[in-house]
Amino acid sequence: MKSNSALLIVGHGSTVNPDSSTPTFAHADEIVRQGVFNEVHCVFWKEEPSLRQALHLIDSDEIYVVPNFISEGYFTRTVIPRELELTGPITHRLGRTIKYCDPAGSHQRMTDLLLRRAAEVAPGVPPSETTLFIVGHGTNLNDNSAVAAKREVQLIAERGLYAEVLNAYMEEEPLISKWDELASQKNVVVVPFFISDGLHSYQDIPVLLGIESEITAAASQRGIFRNNPYRLRGKTLYYASSIGTEPLFANVILDQVAAFDQLHREDAE
């Protein structure tokens, strides 16, 4: 219990797509429901409330900050610390203590979450006859999400559940558009390694997979995930929504708070 502390979840947000912040708010609602913190707030880079407004939102003197990002990168290392004026993992400012946790997506529990999502989207399909793709963006220079996605693929492969576990990217080799050539199995499960659903998961990846023939209006959206499985290119394809929309992601955010406390316990003593 952290009944004297606030949790601040930091999302990227978007000026054009409300679905970008939806999972961040959903995870916050779930954590509020669990009653762990005195207050739970979300702030965003591109939406309101903004990072700069964060401290005016919060009454508590102890604040845990968890970036709702898929990996370490430009935002977690540069933008968030700068905008919140952090000096390190623990910042003392105006009588408050701000504890800066690792991004949600870098927690070790992510591997379980990916496996869970893959199993959910293809119920009854034996993993031993399935190729699992974890799809990342692939060109963000300052972003380590591709590295993180690779690490997850390795960890999943080590568990030996799936016949095959592969990385693929939207704009970089190995390209997800060649999924049918890359996959050796007749069943294929695709999980986007993104924090929210948006144009990439509604439009770009479906087009690359061949589910959609062209970029359709953003309105068709969630239908994409309801029409599984797709029988395409001689295989059976199951397409999942982004890993960050998984409801259990809220617990990963809490896990990052616990991990922070564990790591910094000695400092406090």
Add this chain to the structure above:
Amino acid sequence: MGQIVIQQSAPGFELRHFEDAGRNDLALYSNPVEARAISTYSDAGEFRPLKTAPTLRHGWRLQLPDLESLRTALDFFYPAMLGSLLSHERNELLPVDLRETLGRQSGMYAVTKKITDPQADALIETVCNSAHGCLKTILWQIAPDRPVTSLPAEKFNPAVSQIPAALPVLPMLCAEACNLLVAAAREVVKKVPVAE
């Protein structure tokens, strides 16, 4: 506050759009979290990333039992505005001039430093004006010795309402240029549409 009228209604409060004052055909809500859904889209169905834009949807009323739920709802309608006002009253809301905000930017926004003062003035008029842009009262200047000259004095006076209605106001304070203005500054400097 903003386009919302807050009325005492035993045992708590009722909120609605100020232009819906006399209507009795409003959809009734009672959970403060509904404020998030109500404020996501405008009447025209457009997404509202800037919650203080003068485009709050009509046709609803929100009944809340106590102060705590009122604060929760207001933080969804107008994020951080109540807290900013309280900070302001404690002299803890420190305005940051535009030059300082732009000077801090990195990555794709680093170029915004190159905007000239007259360009900034024109941009602020377009993005921040209370009629179509944003209902906040601006507390910052372009630089310590360079005020914003393109908007009327009322835009900088917390005592004046930013909506055309004679109601007592809880001002919504802008202590620092928002990301929308910074992104628009990039567009001016690069003369290209803002990429998402």
